[in-house]
Amino acid sequence: MNNETLILAVESSCDETSISVIQNGTTILSNIVLSQIDSHKRFGGVVPEVASRHHVEGITTTIDEALKDADVTMEDIHAVAVTQGPGLIGALLVGINAAKALAFAYDKPLIPVHHIAGHIYANHLEEPLQFPLIALIVSGGHTELIYMKDHLNFEIIGETRDDAVGEAYDKVARTIGLSYPGGPQVDKLAATGNDTYDFPRVWLDKESYDFSFSGLKSAVINKLHNQRQKQQEINIADVATSFQNSVVEVLVGKALQACADYNVSDLIVAGGVASNKGLRTALTEQCEQQDIKLSIPSVKLCTDNAAMIGAAGHYLYLENKYADMTLNGNSSLDIEMFSIE
Ligand code: KG4
Ligand code: ZN
Numbered sequence: 001m002n003n004e005t006l007i008l009a010v011e012s013s014c015d016e017t018s019i020s021v022i023q024n025g026t027t028i029l030s031n032i033v034l035s036q037i038d039s040h041k042r043f044g045g046v047v048p049e050v051a052s053r054h055h056v057e058g059i060t061t062t063i064d065e066a067l068k069d070a071d072v073t074m075e076d077i078h079a080v081a082v083t084q085g086p087g088l089i090g091a092l093l094v095g096i097n098a099a100k101a102l103a104f105a106y107d108k109p110l111i112p113v114h115h116i117a118g119h120i121y122a123n124h125l126e127e128p129l130q131f132p133l134i135a136l137i138v139s140g141g142h143t144e145l146i147y148m149k150d151h152l153n154f155e156i157i158g159e160t161r162d163d164a165v166g167e168a169y170d171k172v173a174r175t176i177g178l179s180y181p182g183g184p185q186v187d188k189l190a191a192t193g194n195d196t197y198d199f200p201r202v203w204l205d206k207e208s209y210d211f212s213f214s215g216l217k218s219a220v221i222n223k224l225h226n227q228r229q230k231q232q233e234i235n236i237a238d239v240a241t242s243f244q245n246s247v248v249e250v251l252v253g254k255a256l257q258a259c260a261d262y263n264v265s266d267l268i269v270a271g272g273v274a275s276n277k278g279l280r281t282a283l284t285e286q287c288e289q290q291d292i293k294l295s296i297p298s299v300k301l302c303t304d305n306a307a308m309i310g311a312a313g314h315y316l317y318l319e320n321k322y323a324d325m326t327l328n329g330n331s332s333l334d335i336e337m338f339s340i341e
Contacts, residue, residue: 004023004024005023005024005025005078005079005314005317006021006022006023006029006072006076006077006078007021007022007025007077007078007079007080007081007111007310007313007314007317008020008021008063008066008067008074008077008079008080008081008102008310009021009022009080009081009082009113009306009307009309009310009313010059010080010081010082010083010095010096010098010099010306010309011082011083011095011115011118011304011305011306011308011309012055012059012083012087012091012092012094012095012098013083013085013086013087013088013091013092013095013115013304014046014051014087014088014091014140014141014304015035015036015037015040015046015051015054015091015304016033016034016035016036016303016304016305017033017034017036017054017055017058017059017062017094017095018031018032018033018034018062018304018305018306018307018309019032019059019062019063019065019066019306020032020066020305020306020307020309020310021066021067021069021070021072021077021310022125022307022310022313022314024314025124025310025311025314025315026124026125026128026311026314028125028307028310029069029070029071029072030065030066030067030068030069030070031066031305031306031307032062032065032066032069032306033303033304033305033306034054034058034062036050036051036054037180037181039054040180041179041180043180044174044179044180045180046088048089048090048091049090051088051090051091052088052090052091052093052094055091055094055095056094059095059098060098063098063102066306074102074105074106074108075106077106077108078108078109078317079103079108079109079110079111079313079317079322080099080102080103080108080109080110080111081099081111081112081113081309081310081312081313081314081316081317082095082096082098082099082111082112082113082309082313082327083095083096083112083113083114083115083118083309084096084112084113084114084323084327084328084329084330084333085114085329085331085332085333086114086115086116086141086142086330086331086332086333087115087141087329087331088331089329089331092329092330092331093329096327096328096329100325100327103325104325109317109320109322110322110323110324110325110327111313111316111317111321111322111323112316112321112323112327113309113312113313113316114312114333114335114338115304115309115333116137116139116142116144116146116270116271116335117152117154117312117335117338118308118309118311118312119137119139119270119271119302119308120135120137120146120148120154120268120270120312121308121309121311121312121315122270122301122302122305122307122308122311123268123269123270123295123296123297124311125297125301125307125308125311126295126297126298126301127295129148129151129266129268129295130266130293131148131150131151131266132147132148132149132150132262132264132266133147133148133264133266133267133268134146134147134148134157134255134258134259134262134264134266134267134268135148135267135268135269135270136251136255136267136268136269136270136274137270137271138164138165138166138251138269138270138271138272138273138274138276138279139164139165139166139270139271139272139273140164140166140167140170140181140183140271140272140273141164141166141167142160142164142271143159143160143164143165143211143213143251144156144158144159144160145157145158145159145209145254145255145258146335147258147262147264151315151340152312152315152316152319152339152340153339153340153341154335154336154338154339155336155339156335156336157209157258157262158208158209158210158211158254158258159210159211160210160211160212160213161210161211161212162212162213162214163212163214163217164213165211165213165247165251165273166181166183166271166272166273167213168213168214168216168217168247169182169183169186169187169247169273170182170183171217171221172186172217172220172221172239172240172243173185173186175220175221175224176224176234176236176239176240177236183272183273183276184275186240186243186244187240187244187275187276187277187278189236189237189240189241190237190240190241190243190244190245190277190278191241191277191278192237192241193235193236193237193238193239193240193241193242194237194238194241195238195241195242195245196235196238196241196242197220197223197238197239197242197243198242199216199219199220199223199242199243199245199246200215200216200219200246201246201249201250202215202216202246202250203250203253203254209254209257209258211250211251211254213247216243216246216247220239220243223239224239244276244278245278247279248276248278248279248282249282251279252279252282252283252286255267255269255283256286256287256290256292259290259292260290264292265291265292265293266292266293266295267283267287267292267293267294267295268294268295268296269283269294269295269296269297270297270302271302272302272303272304273302274296274297274302275299275302275303280296283296319340321340
């Protein structure tokens, strides 16, 4: 593997333990994802302490498996990249300590990576990022519009003022009786219903790229409570469609407005909710109409995985952005602070 840069990447910010080996920032040699979803399901959401324990149990075998799958050894690896934040602090620390141990034992550079930068770079694993671009970030913890004029240069131009979009999906799902994580199930149901509920579209002020989903979430919950009290029949597929249409219309509207205002013709989407079928369809249609080049990662790269951390980590490696052994997790790490000018 001469002249090839190999990054071993570690992701443990939430409920997936993942290790990947990435070649030259673009080729996935391995990407092992150990999901804890089944364990958290019975609690209706991720329990941080349970997540940390599962990471501890799974991380060593996941590292071994990722190296084996890539057919490399630690001696072949050039650097170890790891998610520093944002995320659950106990969960992050398991990955960070594993990464530190590997970097120290094998004398490799240690590279801290911002989790959302990772989600953005998931796109780069399928098609090289073209700058300038607008990134629409839609995950369980974040809803943001980010302007990037070059690699690793992040400017947040809009963000949610309350709930993240994935969080709203999961709460609505719970109210209509679906298990965690509800987002994918609401998405499936939405494909079968009609938009009969007329839920609000929250645009905030016209010039703002910020989002707000708590009002919509409350409107759905209140409507359902009212109907239940009046013993009216609730069509949950129609609720799902109406909710999803409201979310998608605002996300797509603001993302395309940002592309127009910033004179950008490349839009990328990142984060768990990027696998939403309604969002993918609406973006595909409207980007085509407006001559915007749209990139959305395939579904397996939308949810948390270490390959995306390795892709972003590769560019940080090229910039010598190394950390020392004092590296700590940061549950609210700011992507702009992490940005390179
Ligand atoms: O990016 P991610 O894997 O984790 C975070 O970094 O937050 O996103 C997880 C979120 C969850 O809220 C999940 O319900 C949501 O993404 N999600 C979806 C879909 N697939 C995952 N939401 C709507 N539609 C989907 N198809
Ligand atoms: Zn994520």
